[in-house]
Amino acid sequence: MDKLGVFDLNKIYEGNCIELLKKVPDNSVDLIFADPPYNLQLNGELYRPNQTKVDAVNDAWDKFESKEEYDKFTTLWMKECHRVLKNSGSFWVIGTYHNIFRVGAILQNIGFWMLNDIIWIKTNPMPNFKGTRFNNAHETLIWATKSKSSNYTFHYHSMKVMNDDLQMRSDWLIPICQGEERIKVNGQKAHSTQKPAELLYRIIISTSNPDDIVLDPFSGSGTTAAIAKRLGRKFIAFEREEFYVKISTERVEKIKPIEKPLLEYKVEKRKPKVPFGNLIEKGFVKIGEYLYSKDGKFSAQVLADSSLEGNGIVGSIHKVSAYYLKKENHNGWTFWYVKRNNALVSIDQLRHDYETKYLKSFQNYDELDFEDNSKVNEPEKNFLTYGNNGL
Numbered sequence: 001m002d003k004l005g006v007f008d009l010n011k012i013y014e015g016n017c018i019e020l021l022k023k024v025p026d027n028s029v030d031l032i033f034a035d036p037p038y039n040l041q042l043n044g045e046l047y048r049p050n051q052t053k054v055d056a057v058n059d060a061w062d063k064f065e066s067k068e069e070y071d072k073f074t075t076l077w078m079k080e081c082h083r084v085l086k087n088s089g090s091f092w093v094i095g096t097y098h099n100i101f102r103v104g105a106i107l108q109n110i111g112f113w114m115l116n117d118i119i120w121i122k123t124n125p126m127p128n129f130k131g132t133r134f135n136n137a138h139e140t141l142i143w144a145t146k147s148k149s150s151n152y153t154f155h156y157h158s159m160k161v162m163n164d165d166l167q168m169r170s171d172w173l174i175p176i177c178q179g180e181e182r183i184k185v186n187g188q189k190a191h192s193t194q195k196p197a198e199l200l201y202r203i204i205i206s207t208s209n210p211d212d213i214v215l216d217p218f219s220g221s222g223t224t225a226a227i228a229k230r231l232g233r234k235f236i237a238f239e240r241e242e243f244y245v246k247i248s249t250e251r252v253e254k255i256k257p258i259e260k261p262l263l264e265y266k267v268e269k270r271k272p273k274v275p276f277g278n279l280i281e282k283g284f285v286k287i288g289e290y291l292y293s294k295d296g297k298f299s300a301q302v303l304a305d306s307s308l309e310g311n312g313i314v315g316s317i318h319k320v321s322a323y324y325l326k327k328e329n330h331n332g333w334t335f336w337y338v339k340r341n342n343a344l345v346s347i348d349q350l351r352h353d354y355e356t357k358y359l360k361s362f363q364n365y366d367e368l369d370f371e372d373n374s375k376v377n378e379p380e381k382n383f384l385t386y387g388n389n390g391l
């Protein structure tokens, strides 16, 4: 059984997420999706013009004494999420106008770095029954990373393919959860705010990888866990109501994961390779310094043209490592280390640092200039074709 600290993975745990999150190890989760209480503060009941009662969110889990209490609660759970998220991870939080602006401000104060806000446009929103306001037809999602320098996952090309070869936009047209997808108990909605499977599908497929760990602190009907399992991710979810834990566990048990080969991201371009010379040009490796094998047995000096000289032999990082190992070829990236603060640091790690620092902006450049986005301003193709039950 896969573990995450004291927890078994692929399980929905009952309890207060603030307490449960405290038991999750630091930097251990790849993706968090949080659909926290909205703090709707509805007063009284709402009726349609034909006097039938509107099924609005009026649950005990959405009751807070004041905005300050809500902010305190938000800060507590979100700080824990920040702690447990890997530096390469993604944090998603969804809300309505009632809470998303408070949540967004707190998120930035904690240190998350915002990448996008996504507008989920509901193709079939509940009407404004009183006719006193615009029809509230969307919710807002915030996509953020742990910090500005996070090396996060984003399957850009897959998202583009998903959107008929146009850049996936930040306005997503998805119907609210209804029909067969909606979990019912004795003919009644089992959960008042079950999110559509498509929404979680798009989030998880775009910003995580198979086998990644997905965490949902406010699991409700278990949509995140269900879609994470379907997409070959590991999951852990927290929910304070016993009844929801029961129905969501039953829901998730019925899910069959998609076969591994079908989950591969084949349209994603490989990152451009970083040649050793780039590390020298940017000062990650200094001309004249020595590189060492991990056991310290071998060393070679870096020359100005990026070659290494050791034991009278001159050549690339690969050639000189192969020479020492008496092999025809060898991958120098895994052989050589530099000394930094009396410790050995792999040049492969330096290459990774280089990618984090320089290639993320390259990716943006790529998006802006090399893609055919001439039709980028056309409205997104309706995503409905995916269908609720295809997931």
Ligand SMILES: C[S@@+](CC[C@H](N)C(=O)[O-])C[C@H]1O[C@@H](n2cnc3c(N)ncnc32)[C@H](O)[C@@H]1O
Residues within 6 Å of the ligand: 015, 016, 017, 018, 035, 036, 037, 038, 061, 191, 193, 194, 195, 196, 217, 218, 219, 220, 221, 222, 223, 224, 238, 239, 240, 241, 244
């Ligand atoms: C907006 S709903 C989430 C719905 C979910 N995304 C779905 O698709 O079903 C929020 C859920 O968080 C739960 N909840 C509220 N406060 C909690 C807390 N402190 N710890 C754990 N769960 C909590 C509620 O019981 C509710 O089921």
